[in-house]
Amino acid sequence: MxxxxxxxxxxxxxxxxxxxxxxxxxxxxxxxxxxxxxxxxxxxxxxxxxxxxxxxxxxxxxxxxxxxxxxxxxxxxxxxxxxxxxxxxxxxxxxxxxxxxxxxxxxxxxxxxxxxxxxxxxxxxxxxxxxxxxxxxxxxxxxxxxxxxxxxxxxxxxxxxxxxxxxxxxxxxxxxxxxxxxxxxxxxxxxxxxxxxxxxxxxxNPMSPSSHLPFVHPAFTKNANKQTLKDHNLTLNQYLQSQPLVPASLTYTAANIHSLKSQCVPSLKCTTFEVLASHTWRSWAKSLDLEPSLEVKLLFSMNIRNKITPEIPKGYYANGFVLACAKTNVKELVDGNLHHVVKLVQDAKSSLTDDSVSGILLLLEDKNVSTDLATSLVISQWSKLGLESLDFGEGMPLHMGPVSSDIYCLFLPIIGDSNAIRVLVSLPKSVVSKFEYYMNTFLQTNNVLATKIGEKCEFV
Structure with missing residues (x-):
């Protein structure tokens, strides 16, 4: 069913x-x-x-x-x-x-x-x-x-x-x-x-006065992105929001992740998040049939509780993350190999140094600065927060997830399998089948669809 x-x-x-x-x-x-x-x-x-x-x-x-x-x-x-x-x-x-x-x-x-x-x-x-x-x-x-x-x-x-x-x-x-x-x-x-x-x-708190804001970070903008999607005078985000969306959902097992990592040629040491986020970003851009020259971004949260001096107290209860940002144009994203995209994600993570975090805190003093969602895929990782192990006294849940699905992509935990991840994102109905197809195949540099994931992903 x-x-x-x-x-x-x-x-x-x-x-x-x-x-x-x-x-x-x-x-x-x-x-x-x-x-x-x-x-x-x-x-x-x-x-x-x-x-x-x-x-x-x-x-x-x-x-x-x-x-x-x-x-x-x-x-x-x-x-x-x-x-x-x-x-x-x-x-x-x-x-x-x-x-x-x-x-x-x-x-x-x-x-x-x-x-x-x-x-x-x-x-x-x-x-x-x-x-x-x-x-x-x-x-x-x-x-x-x-x-x-x-x-x-x-x-x-x-x-x-x-x-x-x-x-x-x-x-x-x-x-x-x-x-x-x-x-x-x-x-x-x-x-x-x-x-x-x-x-x-x-x-x-910002560590210096707010009168001078020289820092620039690609996750933020002060002006609307003027790039257009084909002949629509809209940003990609506005285009997606302007029509009915339906959820795409698929589960990646440990075997799927292993096979996905093996597609990184030359071999590259990477985390499960890095390779799955890279693959999802590429599949998302490919399924939307975007203009090759359009700059697209991948935004994902990074915990910065250990990037501030003095050390953040245990139990710090607030927002303790900033958005890392990988960016490239559509052609390089979908035509390049997975190794290249994973490197973009890794570089985005490594760029969040103590100095850049301080710069972001200062940048956000200006309330005209906002997150750049114009041509971005945002991924939120729920799969490593322990959310699935909640027990009120009558056992663990049978299911854990969001109440609704939107254009932000979620990496969700799988009850009973700590090594598996469910990818959930909403897209226009006409795009969902293409997105699921690309998520289950890999696009090589010569644009030939290659070997499918060793164990086919579960689509629902």
Missing amino acids: QGSWDEQLPDCCYEHKQPSLIKPCSPTPNHLLYLSNLDDQKFLRFSIKYLYLFEKSVPINLLKQSLSRVLIDYYPLAGRLKNLQPRHEHDDNRLQVDCNGEGAVFAEAFMDMSAQEFLQVSKKPSKSWRKLLFKVDAPTFVDTPPLVVQVTKLRCGGMIICTAINHYLCDGIGTSQFLHAWAHLTRNPTNSVPITPFHSRHVF
């Missing part, structure tokens, strides 16, 4: 018309929390939305109690975003967190479906999955609570837990840290959180 993008789940029956607010069960600091330049990027004005499927449910009251307890330590998630008075004339809607203990949104629902039935359609998110996460009626992103949870009980006694965690407050490392802390306190109500979160963001 394979799920389609428009396949409908049964409607959720909410236990209450309105969700409850879960507040910290003890008093927490009441103050305004500064957001660093890494946090306060318009690129991050969204919530990271996770979906977990469990074979057995945990009592709702227990989940609420442990959430109330964990919010003592993770109290900014119980606060609210608010606009800060601009520090400079060019500042625009700089945000901070009002740590007021107002509470996280918690919704309860029931769906007439079994865990195994949902598992059968779990490889590709569908539009109807959005009903599994309560939609807060808020006029703007700023007015949306930083943490929204929905627990949906299933016919079989299982449950689905969906969470929306504000990206302004933390990155993927932070979301995993919080979820594991919540699960830990659900299993062990009298214990402390495994890692004490450190909330001060001043460690990522």
